[in-house]
Amino acid sequence: MTKEEWGQLKQDLRSTVGASNYKNWIEPLDYVGVTDGIAVFHVPTSFMGNYVSQNFGDRILYQINQMSSDVRRVQFKVPANAPRRPTRTAPQPEAAAARQEDDMLIPTAPLDERFTFETFVVGKPNELAHAAAKRVAEGGPVTFNPLFLYGGVGLGKTHLMHAIAWELQENRPELNVVYLSAEQFMYRFVQALRDRKMMDFKQMFRSVDVLMVDDVQFIAGKESTQEEFFHTFNALVDQNKQIIISGDRAPGEIKNLEERIKSRLQCGLVVDLHPTDYELRLGILQSKVDRYRAQYPDLDMADGVLEFLAHRISTNVRVLEGALTRLFAFASLVKQEVTLELTQDCLADVLRASERKISIEEIQRRVAEHYNIRLSEMIGPKRLRNFARPRQVAMYLCKQLTSRSLPEIGRRFGGRDHTTVMHGVKRIDELRIQDAQIAEDLEILRRTLES
Numbered sequence: 001m002t003k004e005e006w007g008q009l010k011q012d013l014r015s016t017v018g019a020s021n022y023k024n025w026i027e028p029l030d031y032v033g034v035t036d037g038i039a040v041f042h043v044p045t046s047f048m049g050n051y052v053s054q055n056f057g058d059r060i061l062y063q064i065n066q067m068s069s070d071v072r073r074v075q076f077k078v079p080a081n082a083p084r085r086p087t088r089t090a091p092q093p094e095a096a097a098a099r100q101e102d103d104m105l106i107p108t109a110p111l112d113e114r115f116t117f118e119t120f121v122v123g124k125p126n127e128l129a130h131a132a133a134k135r136v137a138e139g140g141p142v143t144f145n146p147l148f149l150y151g152g153v154g155l156g157k158t159h160l161m162h163a164i165a166w167e168l169q170e171n172r173p174e175l176n177v178v179y180l181s182a183e184q185f186m187y188r189f190v191q192a193l194r195d196r197k198m199m200d201f202k203q204m205f206r207s208v209d210v211l212m213v214d215d216v217q218f219i220a221g222k223e224s225t226q227e228e229f230f231h232t233f234n235a236l237v238d239q240n241k242q243i244i245i246s247g248d249r250a251p252g253e254i255k256n257l258e259e260r261i262k263s264r265l266q267c268g269l270v271v272d273l274h275p276t277d278y279e280l281r282l283g284i285l286q287s288k289v290d291r292y293r294a295q296y297p298d299l300d301m302a303d304g305v306l307e308f309l310a311h312r313i314s315t316n317v318r319v320l321e322g323a324l325t326r327l328f329a330f331a332s333l334v335k336q337e338v339t340l341e342l343t344q345d346c347l348a349d350v351l352r353a354s355e356r357k358i359s360i361e362e363i364q365r366r367v368a369e370h371y372n373i374r375l376s377e378m379i380g381p382k383r384l385r386n387f388a389r390p391r392q393v394a395m396y397l398c399k400q401l402t403s404r405s406l407p408e409i410g411r412r413f414g415g416r417d418h419t420t421v422m423h424g425v426k427r428i429d430e431l432r433i434q435d436a437q438i439a440e441d442l443e444i445l446r447r448t449l450e451s
């Protein structure tokens with residue numbers, strides 16, 4: 001079959017499949033030629049290839065055979081040198097855009113170019129989640145299904161999901177990887193219902209190789225979306241296709257999520273991203289600064305600024321990044337070195353908002369745990385050294401980390417006098433210098449309390 005013949009045949013197909021199907025599925029086909037009785041067409045995505053093959057393959061072959069009898073099969077494949085999947089960040093080719101406009105069923109959402117494994121800083125709080133994400137991104141045989149990533153706001157769930165999708169595209173370009181938020185899933189679902197395209201919807205989601213759904217808590221309480229999600233999930237698991245889900249808490253703790261979905265989500269590997277600690281925050285800041293240096297080559301930064309920010313800003317990485325961006329923009333505007341003073345001025349509101357309110361109770365509890373004594377023993381009247389020293393450490397930390405007065409602290413330590421507290425604080429201040437063990441205890445406790 002020549003290209004001209006295909007051109008003619010295509011026009012014939014228009015009347016048999018209808019204008020909308022023609023525009024969406026037939027027009028974008030790029031006819032390559034016939035080899036060994038197989039008519040080969042190039043398609044922009046493997047998803048599209050599967051769809052056309054399943055829905056129009058027989059009809060196309062039939063039409064071809066009306067013209068030429070030496071074609072036995074039709075094949076739709078993504079060319080080996082195809083550009084990265086066009087439905088992501090790259091501009092959409094016309095056909096794909098038209099398709100999206102037409103029926104809004106192309107399920108994948110754009111990926112953020114900044115969210116890759118290279119830019120993800122690994123520390124104790126996220127090392128497990130990172131390792132699991134890396135494993136899935138290799139695209140090898142499915143070992144845990146689903147991978148469920150959860151954690152609080154701004155701790156890197158979306159970043160890791162995008163990183164997996166990018167890497168899968170690199171490692172296994174032939175796979176049909178679909179990433180979308182649970183909200184988008186619902187939106188597509190409702191739209192398919194409205195447009196009476198449920199068959200298309202089902203087929204589409206069941207034809208993916210890797211399904212990634214972000215912020216699954218969104219579908220909690222939304223009955224029919226949950227139902228459809230459950231069926232999609234099961235169909236893919238049955239076919240041994242990888243599923244990756246994120247949520248803001250562990251599956252069992254998501255309210256108004258059906259029990260059967262909860263238990264399905266718990267079947268694979270559930271890993272959490274813990275709140276960041278000081279070291280991780282510092283690492284993230286350093287890596288961001290390295291990138292900013294390219295943007296602001298003349299900007300100087302005084303020692304201690306990053307450490308200050310890592311100490312003072314909350315666990316949410318998004319807030320941390322926002323603060324740094326603002327700081328750099330401000331410093332370059334006023335053409336000044338980034339000093340501690342400038343930082344405090346420029347970020348006064350952020351610093352105030354993320355001031356962590358540590359309570360006396362929290363300090364007492366942590367210190368008791370650290371020294372392996374009971375809370376009642378620390379607060380109680382006993383003067384045994386085993387209890388008295390931890391008590392003084394706790395008093396010292398209360399003075400350092402809260403804004404409570406000495407009499408108030410005394411009251412909360414079993415009604416002790418403020419002079420007792422003062423004595424305790426002074427004693428620990430001395431020991432801090434003489435006794436390395438005490439210094440280390442204080443450092444550990446301060447860090448855990450501040451993280």
Ligand SMILES: Nc1ncnc2c1ncn2[C@@H]1O[C@H](COP(=O)(O)OP(=O)(O)OP(=O)(O)O)[C@@H](O)[C@H]1O
Pocket residue numbers: 115119120121122126151152153154155156157158159160248284317318321
């Ligand atoms: N370990 C990390 N290394 C580098 N950047 C990080 C890290 N963790 C988070 N970030 C950055 O912090 C920002 C927030 O992360 P992300 O959007 O992934 O959070 P999330 O957990 O999905 O939050 P939400 O619950 O609000 O959706 C992003 O800009 C991301 O790049």
